[in-house]
Every structure is written in structure tokens, then in C-alpha cells.
Amino acid sequence: MRKRLLLILTLFLAILGNAVAQDRTITGTVTSAEDGSPLPGVNILVSGTTNVGTITDANGRFSLKVPEGFKALEFSYIGTKSQAIELTSSNVIDVSLEMEAEMLSEVVVTALGIKRDIKAIGFAQQELGSDELAANRELNISNFLTAKIAGVQVSKTASGLGGSTVVNIRGNSSLTGNNQPLYVVDGVPITNESHSGDGVWGDRDYGDGVGDINPEDVESMTVLKGPNASALYGARGSNGVVLITTKSGTRKKGIGVEINSNVSIDKLNLFPTFQNYYATGYEETNIYGSLIEIPTGSGNFYETMDTWHGDSWGPPMDGNRTIIDPFVYPGTEPGTLVLLPQPENNVKEFYEVGVTNTNNIAISGGTEKSTARLSIGNTWAKGIIPNHRLEKQTISLRTNTQVTDFLSFDAKINYIHDEGHNRPALGTVRDNVTRGFATLGRYVPLPWLKEYYETTGQPGNWPGVSYNPYYVVNELKNNDSQDRIIGFASANLKITPWLSMMGRVGTDFYTEKREEIWPVGAFGGDNANGRLTSNLNEVKDFNADVILTASKELSSHFSLSGSVGSSILRQTRNYNSLDARNLKAEGVYHVSNAQDIRPNAFFSEKEMQSVYFTGQVAYNNYLFLDVTGRNDWSSALGRDNYSFFYPSVSTSFVFTDAFRVFPEDILSFGKVRLSWAQVGNDSDPYLTRTGYNSFTTSFNGQGLASVSSMIPLFNLKNELTESWEIGADLRFLNNRLGLDLTYYNGKTTNQILPVDISIASGYSSVVINAGEIQNKGLEVAFRATPIKTNWGLSWEISGNYARNHSNVVTLAPGIETYTLGNDAYASYEARPGHPFGDIIGYKYKRSPSGEKIVGSGGGYVREDVQSVLGNITPDWIGGLNNTISYKGLSFNFLLDFVQGKEINSGTKYQQTAKGTGVWTTEGRRLQDKDQAGNQLPLVGILPGVVEIVDGEGNVTGYEPNTKAVDGQTYWANRAWSDIGEEFVLDGSYIMLREVMLSYSFKPELLGKVGMTGLTLTLVGRNLWYIEEHMEGMGVSPESAPNTSAGFSGSEVLSMPTTRTFGLNVKITF
């Protein structure tokens, strides 16, 4: 990592040197002694001169003319031990440079893209360099952060291939749902609109904005965790910032070519489990059909199973029950069917193996004055649900030109084209095939459904089948495409040696088109006559900055630097949609072919103007003081409150530089830091005015309008997050052991939120500007190198642990709770005095001694009022990464820990209500009749007590329950009564997130075939839950339906999770 980081600095130094005419040309390659990889940018100087030298190219090669009389070359590279080599008769010198044991001048990227020495940083930030990013073929770069950064929790939504990712830094501080960090690419913020809304009742996940960034273009990622680090990004950075630096060309001769190719497959990992003993029906015996005589006049009557039956509480599939076969084509003579179970794994076979293929080629080159890099990438992927496909093409061009000594230009343009086809529907809608499978009758032959669809082209309708899945994935189509341009152009002007100015314009524009179609005959009243929806979403973000930077050494002890800047951000969102129904000609999916067309349009606009400054004083290069301040004007706030200011102060003290107490081989480096910061946050637009909403529909030609249900806040003020943190960065044993500790304590006040109020007020919500949420916690990042040998074997461990304690201190006066989200039988709420994200629902009613109370019907009953069933915020999260390498071979595995949170399982609810869950066999009998045909008694007696009631209805005592009930009373009643306690599970897990094996060929082997590097990597991801508590349901604890903070403890008929296995080939020329 540090090689790459230092490369840039080295390059700058190197170009200052000039070569002069010499007599002898020496060539060679410089490699790293550690892993044999070529070292680009190594300084080579002819000993005894100050200006005769060169640098190595991207492949570590150099060529240098040495003047007569000089006898040695000095090789130096930051982070390695310098080496002097005596010239011999040979004109070829290959050098292997050893890394310096301890390296104290790491350079990191901080806010506004300013590169700074890590020892000057007074707040916590953590970086992933190209080493960590290499060979990890996640499509979405935010997944790179998984388990690798202390205090950062990364989880995917449960929507399969191409879905959104949730990144949460240091807990949730904002109640309004958006707790995602700001992504800044090469200094320009990009939009990251994700699947933040539904996923509970329907909808599809179209991925998120950061997922568009081509992983191959990423040089490094830096996470600025708290407000302390991100004050300069202002409002949008209040949840933390992820800085992404993309690759640029290098200033060297010739061109470099890098080719990356990756194939990976996704295989089902966890999948819902099913009982396989009971058929569709009720009360363990009843089918409620009518009788049909077969053959007519024979006196043999068989029951029909009617299509409205959806629950699997019917008779045992013991072969003793024969019904009229429902699986026949219309008009066929009735036949019979013996109720028998289908193969255990029948549903699993519906799913396919997902495949992702990514290819990327990058060409880079440069001269002493300019660099350029062009990267072209292509991704093709198919999901595990048939016909679900994604395609992505990216083109990125980055150039940097030093126009004159004092002026340089830097510009990038990144074009992204994304396409998605047949993304799966989510949540409780019938179009979600996973939902259909969760409740599918176990007697239903899936091959018949397939055959019926293929023969008739229709979905068909059968008891126990909510929607023919083959029809759904083949006929209900959706397509989306997106064209996006992210770019910037900047000019850097060096006015004096100590004063420079940068002007930059950045844009992020995209247009996204989404279409869905339902053929004539699709289920659902809106869809039955054919329907298409067509949405066009236009997103524009425009950023402009001017920054003036000064840097001056005042004396040998003091140096001073500072910047003043001004910026403007303009955001527009323009959404247009058409919902077209009742098609005139079947099969023509165009708006012009519809009889009922409903348009919808939404436009929003926001502008933020800012000025800011940052200043730093350094004393003796070991004591640093930073001060920042920013003033924003946001159009989304109230008229008198557009403007808001917030400052920050941070200090860093490298005490090992100031005074050495311990020898370097014990304590190699020590730094303490302390900081305090505020960040203001504005709001979504349109919360300050209200009026009436009109409808595009009408009633018999009469227009319709309704009063808006929100009470706006005319004087809306900004939110304010205030945080302080203290930390230490300690390295021991010649840097073999590193420890970074941070304690932070922050609070967000003046939350801007539309809170729910009693509907009897006439309004459903009021915008308030109040409340306080606290987040405090401890973060530990450590790394160690237990083994490091001279012969190339090394073992590195890096890990992190973060404990965050959140507390909703207050909401607005008179507001008792704030609902973050709802699903069918529970809500996710913020309640004063509680941690963020309580799961609220009904508990079992229990006797004073804690036993569950059984009602007179024989089923459990719930408490009268709702209470807290759990909390969605984990107690702690962590990651542990191990890398063992030997020469070019490297093996790596990563563990991901999330502990102490609850999850509310919608799959458990559905399968309990419908009797398909594997657990619903408990309390049911395997035969309902004995051999003589006599009815057998029910066997399900719920453990618990019944109330003893006196004549006046008072409970006088309890006695054990002895009543035997049928399966639906035993099980489904818990769902029907919304006893949420039953469905809230421990969401803790430990996952083997990633295992990677890679081999880099030695450059000398590759030279013959013209390559400079070849690396093969095998990677497995999301492999194994070492620990989980989902009760064997086959549902992942990481199954949030969307990216909103409140839903991180929800699971709603989620897509099955997959394991990924991939092979990656990286070739450089």
C-alpha cells in the first residue's frame, strides 16, 4: 500500500531531476525484497552527483546514462532502505530493495483531497489502499469496506444481484432514514440514491449510486468517520465521508496496460426450509371442497380442492387422501390425485447459478508534463432468479497536464451505462417469487406449473399457489437503464511558492429509465388487462469550488498552512412516470396502446452555498493544531434560517518524536489526538410550505384534490451534530504491532423530521426541529505481523472492533415516539431513553410466573399493549483479516462479526401463518385417521397455562394447559394474533466473509511473453455463517429490505443469499 502512496510524492521529486549527457548506459529492474514485485518510481542517482539520475517505470525498469568517472548508483525509495550499488563491467543491474522496518511518514488523503502526513491528523480515519482492493471482485465498491474498517458496518440489502449496500458509520445519528455516508470521488461528491424506500410491501432494488463506480478505477478508499473528520464537507458529510481516489496515469515513458478479467458464480447459500408432511387445507382434516363422482354413476366421490385455499394446515400427506386432481388443463375430464409430498428440494431447483463476468482494460501513460489513463470496463451478470440480468459498461478518462510551472489542469470524465433486466420484486407482493415459495403448498408439483405455463402461456390458478413462478419470471418483465456522467475539471495555480489556488467544477448527471410490463391475464386488478409503467428519473448534481491554499514555514519550529474556500452545490431531481393500463392490443407494450394512462411527476431543487476555511499550525513537526469553519446557506431551510455556521478543532501530538521514553524497538511510534467538531445538516426540500395535492385521476370527469397531510415548519432550522473524540495511534516492536484506539462521543440535536401525530388532529405528520440523539463508542483497530521471515514467509493480522452506544435522549415535546418504519406486525421506532431502533410489537401474555397464557381456544394470546421486542442496533461489530504470504503466493481470509442485535423475520411470520415452515410440524399428527378409518385425536398441546376465572371475570389463578388443538391454532394463531415476540430473533452472526488465494508470477518468467505482471486470484465470498441464530429457517440475518436505518432489523421474505466463487486474472504489460 505505502508503495503506491509514496509513488506520487516520489514522482514529483523525480521530475525535478534532469538527466545530462553521459557515456555509459546502465539498465535494470528494481524489485521489492518483500514479494519480488517491481517497484515503480524508485529514485536512482549517480553517486557523487546531485542531479544525474532517473526513476523506474511502472514495471520497475530503468535506463540511465552514467557519465564517465562515476562508479556507483544510489537507489532510494520512500519506505525502503536506500542502497548504493557499485558499478561493475555489466551494464545490467537488478536491485532488490528492502522495506524499512519502520515507516513514519505515511501520507493519507483527508477532507478536500488534501494529502497529509498521518501524524498530523487529529481525528480517526482509516484507509484501504490498492492492496486491499486488489482482486476483490465485488461489483459494488462499498462492499470493499465490509469488516475492514473499525466502526463501519456494511450490509447488502436482501435483493440479490445488483442490489444496494448499506454503509453505516458509527451508528445512526439521524432519524430521517438517511444515515449513509457521503461518497466523494476525486474531490467531487457524487449522488448515492439507493433503495431506501420500500422492499417491504413490494418494489425492486435498482442498486445505488456508488455501485456505478468501476472497482478497477479505484486507487484507494478512505473513510472519514466522524464529524470531526468531515466538517469540511458540511451537511452532506455529517454521517461520515468515504473518499475515493481513482487511478491516474503515471509520468513515465511508454504506456502501461492492465487487463483484469474475472468470472464468478453465485450459488444458493441459505434457503428457506419447509415442512413436507401436510397439504393445503385447514384444521388438519378439512379441504372444504365439493364432491365429484368419478366415474359418473360409480358412487365414488372425491373432494375438490378450491383455488382460494392458501394455507397448509390441511390433511397429512400420508397417501390416504385422494382428491380431484387440480393440476389439469381446463376442459379436461376430472381425474384424481393422491396427496403426497413433493421432493424436499423442489423449490431450490427453481433457482439458477448466478454468473458474473467482468473485464477491464486500462491503458495509462505519461510524459514529464502530463499523464493520462483510459479505462474501459464491461460487466455482464445473471442472477439466481431466471432471466434476471445486469450489464454495465464504464469508460473513464483521466488526464493531468502541467501547462506551465505554475498552472496545471486535472480532468476526468467517467461515463457509465447500466442495464438491469427482470430485477426481482421484493416484499409481500405476489410478484415476489420468494414470497410465493415461502407459502407454496407442499403437495404442489412444480414441474406441472412449469408445463402449464409453457403450454398455455398463462399463470393458472391452483390451491396453495399464490402465483405461478414460471409465469412471473418469464412474463412479468422489467427493464431499466441508466446513463451517467461523472466528471470534473480543475485548474491548479501556483501563485507563489507558498500560495496556490484550485478551481474545480464537478458534475454528476444521470438519467434512469425504468419499465415494467404485465401482460393481459396477469394477476392483480390493476394488471389484469395488461399494464406497463414507464419512469424517467433525471438527477443532476453540480458542484463548484474555489480554494486558496497557503503554506509557510514561519521558523525552524513553526509552520503554518491554511485554505479558504467557497463552493456551491445545486441539486435537481426530475421524475416523470406513466402508468398505462388496459391495453388495446395484447402484447404491445407502449403507452399509446393503453386506455387508462396515469402520469406522475415530481420535481425538486435544492441549492447550498458555502464558504469555509481550514488552518493548521505545526510545531516541530510533532505537535499539530487544526481549526476549520464552514458556513452554509441552504435553500431547504426556513427563510430566516438559511445560513448556519459550524467549526472544528483538532490536535495531534506525536509524543515519540517529542521525547523518546522507550526504545524504538519497543514503542516505535506513538501519537495521541483530540478533537471537537460540529456539523450542520439541512433537510430535504419542501418542508417549509404546504397546500393541496391534486390527483391525476378523476371521478366521472370531475377533478379531485386533497389537503396536504403534513404541517410544515415555516422556520425550519438546521440540524447540528456535535462530537468530540480522543484517540491514540501506537506502534510497537519495530512496527510489527499496531494499535489504534478511538473514543468518541457525539450528539445530534435539532433533528428535522416529519413526526407522526394523532390523525385526529387532521394531519398525519408535523415537521419538527427538535430532539437529541447520542452516539458514543469505542473503536479499536489493530494489526500485527506475527511471522516475517527473510525467506519470504509472512503472516499479517489486522482486525477491528467497534462498540457503539446510541441513545435517543429526547424527541419534541409531546411526541412520544418516532416511527422509523413499519412492516406487517411490528414497527421500528426511536423512543426517548432507548437506543436507536426499537422493534415494537406484541409480546406473549404471560402469567406472573412467566409462563405463556393459553386462551380458551387453545392458542396463545398476546399482551394488550405493544412493547419493545428488541433493538436493531448491534452492541458491537468487528472484523478480522489474516494474510499469509510466501513470495508471490498469498492467502487471505476475512471474518465479519455483528453481535447483539435483533431481527424481525417476515419469513418466519409468513411460514408460521401459512403452515409451510419446517417448525410447523410440531404439534401436528402424521396421520389423521387410524387404519380402520377412525378419526384420531389432535395432539398439539401448547406449553403454558390457562387462566382460572371467577364469576365476575377476575383471574384467580392459573392451571396447566391441557387442550389439544390443530396446527393452525397451535401455530398460525401466533401470526394471526400478531404476537411479534415469536418472530423477533437474535440477529447476531459471525461470517466467513472472504477467502482469497492469489499468486503473482515472477516478472522474470513473464518477460519472455511480453508481460510484466500476472496475478491469478481465487476468491470466495459470503461463504459461511460460523454463527447465526435464525433457528434453522434458512434465512440470513443480513436481509434488510432497503437501506433505511430503521429497517436494518427487518427481514421480509428476502431473496435467498448466495455464496460467490470467483477467479480473477490480472495481466500487466
Next chain:
Amino acid sequence: MKKYRTLKIVSLLFMFVLGMNACTEKFEEMNTDPSLITPELINVNLIMTYVQSEMLISGSDYGNGTTGSYCGMTVRADDRPFQEGDAPGSFYGAYGTYINNLAEIIYLTRDDADLVNKKAIARIMKVWAFANLTDTYGDVPYFEACLPKEEAVFAPKYDPQEDIYKDLLKELKEAAAELDASKESYGGADLIYGGDVSKWKKLANSLRLRYALRVRFADAALAQSNMSDLTEADLITSRAEDAHLNNSTDYPDHRNPRYNRIIDYGPDESVAIGKTLLDILINNETPLDPRIGVYADTASASFPGTPGYEDVEPFGYRGQPLLGLVPVENKYPYQAKTISEISQFWRVPVVDLSIIRSSEVYFALAEARLFNLISFGDANTFYQKGIDAAILWAQDFYNLVKPQAPALLALVHDDWSEAEINTYIDNGAIAEDAITAFKAAPVYALTGTDEEKFEQIINQKLVSFYPDEFQGWCEYRRTGYPRILIGPDEDDLKGVIPRRMPWPTGEDNLNSTSIEEAKSRFGGKDNRLVKFWWDANPDAPHVHPGTVEWRTTPWI
């Protein structure tokens, strides 16, 4: 020199960008949603049409709800009528869709004398909405509910039903007096009367009659004082004056939800006709009510020669008694095919929905006269006019649905021939000779004691209400009629028909102080068996003398 020029450029650039920060003038316009209609631009007609379509069409559950069980009209196969728990839908709809918008119209028109009709019509509608609300829950927020934004009370207090009712009756009286035929009205935006002010006046009076009668057992004086100023001419007395609205086929949401259900989920066999309503229509076969074919199907199952079922007679018209949670070891005596479903006529896309009809007005007058709350007319005449109006309405209804029936029946019974479809449709026709025969039967005349006459009136009122199950439930609670046959039940309520609905549990979180205060007036309870203020008839409910039959062999 060069450096100075550079500095100058830099400074200019810098000032330019900083200069952008000076302009926040556009911010207010920028932060106004362009889709929003501002108060200066709103036309209240749009709001009135919205409220009417929502209240009559989208807000109606068309007799598919649990409430149908509470007055003997219908029984839903998959229902648990005796389960405790809230029914928040009516609460949210009333405040969040109807009353808030009506209050807004009243607020917007408050100071404009020319718009007095628009205001008065909104007041009448608002009374109807609030009455439905308090008749469901009892005490509800009233005086602090739905105030203008600036005065909104986030957690409004719950008012006693008695206070609410007194104000509702006063509102109706004032609104009727305010209506002025010489001033502007809603015109076509009024879906019910096309803006006809005189009809609105009759509606206000007829509602006042309904709600005055409702409080009869709680406050006889209040009831009487609100009827004594009315004459037959002040009231809705003809089909043309009925306050009703038909579905529209312009959008799926405006169609009959029973029809939408078929479109969404296929043929529906889950709504049986209640034994109570069907027994009234069967009329002990002396003779059958001529409307029976419009209301009910015959049971579809028959068991010819099936072993173990030889004793089963053809079912014909067989209503479903009200069964709660029955132990499974007891076999159901009834199941889908062995009972009468509601007629398919109720499942066509366009049916007729009412606020109040002349039949109800006449039944109300009959009762009022019978118990001397009014001093004009004759109870028996009113009763017969009520039946006449109800039959007339049923004929109208049949004529409305008849042209829609073939398509619907083809959808539901894809195996039926055209002849079978036509036979079905013809069975629903209300023949004139059947009407004549019915009018000759004893049921057409009030006989017996006052209490027996009272039962006759309410039974016929129930028939006329269909499918307005909510008014049926109100009458059941108020009068104790009709007598509903209830089977054994092991559910929460043990077979006792609810008297009200508990407040939405959401209010516990958002308005807990008010809820606690309201609960204290109900003896600290908030359940379905609490009786609120007007539910004060000491004789109610009247028990059905029959028993539910049981089978030892299950239906298969």
C-alpha cells in the same frame, strides 16, 4: 508583472464564486413544491368531489366486512367475528381523508357569504363522517380535531359522545337553515345531488331524523326535540331524493371492490348471506320476499346418493348463522357449498351506494310515530311506504346490475352456458305478481304489540339497508333487533356481538394522555364490549330462539 496579473485573475475568480453566495432570494421559490396547489389557487369543488368519492366509494367496504356479521347480513368464511382488537381503518379514513378535507372547505369558505352553500354542504357531510366515527368508537376527538394548520392540536382530547351528538344535531339544523337556493353551489362537482340545494336540505333533515332516533334510548327529550320540527315534506321521501352514488368504471379504485376482488384473486366464495337476513327474506314462505333473488343464491352443493349423506335434503336457500371460533372436534354444520352466498349481482362493477334512502326515512318515521316521538302520520302507513320504497329501490338496483351481469357471470362461472347465465339473471327479477302477493302477506302490515311491531320495522329496515352493514349494526345495538342466531364460540368475546370498536392502538403511542382520559370514562376499559352513551336500550339485544344444528359427519 505576470504574477500580479495572475493574482488579479485569481482574486476575480474568487470574488465571483464568493459572489454566488450572496444570493438567497430564489431560495423560497426554489423550496416550494411545484406540484402543490397553494391556498390562493385551490377550488373547493375539487376537494368536495374527492371527499364524496372517497366516503361513498373507496371508503365503503360493501358489506364484506366483519360488521356484516354484527347485524345478521353476511358471514365471511375466513372471519373471526368475536376476536378482540381494534379496527383502525375507519378512524384513519375519517380524520385523514374525510373530516380533514371537509373542515378545510368550511375553513376556506368561512368568510364568504356567496359560498354559504358550499360551506353548508361540507358541514352536512362532516356530520355524517363524524356520526359514523362516534357510532364506531364512542368518544372520539371532536372539538379539537381537524383544526386549521396554525391551530392544530397534535394530540387532541377525546370528547364524550353525548357532547358530540348534541353538536352534530345542532350542525345539521344550522346547515339546513344556511342553505340558500339563490347562491352558488357545487354543480357537477357534487356527485350526489349535482349541487341541488333543496335536496341537500332534505338530506340534512333526514340525517337529523336518523341521528335523533339513534339517541332515543339515551336522551328521549333530545330525540323528540329534533323531530318535532320536521314534517314529511322536509324529508327524503322519493327515490329521486335518495342520497346515493353509483360506482364508476373510470378507475379500478372506483369500481365495486367485490368486483375488483374477483379480478385480483378469482371467483369469490367467501361471503355467505347471514341466516338472520335470509330468514327475514324467506318469510316462512308466506310467501317468499320478491327481492330474495337479488340478495341471495341458493346453496350450490347437493349430495345425491353419497354414502353417509343420504339424509341430506337439497339445501335451497340456507343462511349462515354466526359462528365464532369453534373447536375443531365439533364438526361445522355449515360450509361454503352448503349455504347461500350473496347473489353475484352484488359483484358487478357498478352498484349503488347510499348515505340515506327514503325507505330508511319511512321506517324511522314508523318507529317515531309508534312510540309517539312525532305526532303526524300513521305508523303502519309509514311502514308500508318504507317497504314500497325498499322494493322500488331493489328493482332499480336489479335494473342497474342486469346489463352488467352476463360479463360478470361469465367471469365467475367460466363453465356456464349462455342459457345458464340467462336463467340466473332472470331468477333475480322482481316480478310484479310476486310483489302483489308479498303485499298481501301478514309481514306487510304491522301487527301485535308495540314491541312486535318494532321488531317488524327493524327487520324490514335491515333488508332495506343492505349492503350498508354499518347502519345495520347501529340499529342492532340501538334496538336489539334483528335476533341473530349465534353458535358457540371460544374466541375472545365468547359469542357476544361487539358494541363498539377499540380505538386504534396507534393512538396509544401518539395520543396516550387523551386515550387514558377517554378510557377512564369507559371504566378504564377500551374493548369491544364497552357500551357507549347512546347504546342504552335496556332490552337489547333480543335473543334468537333457535339453535345451531351440528353434524357428526363432516362435510367433505
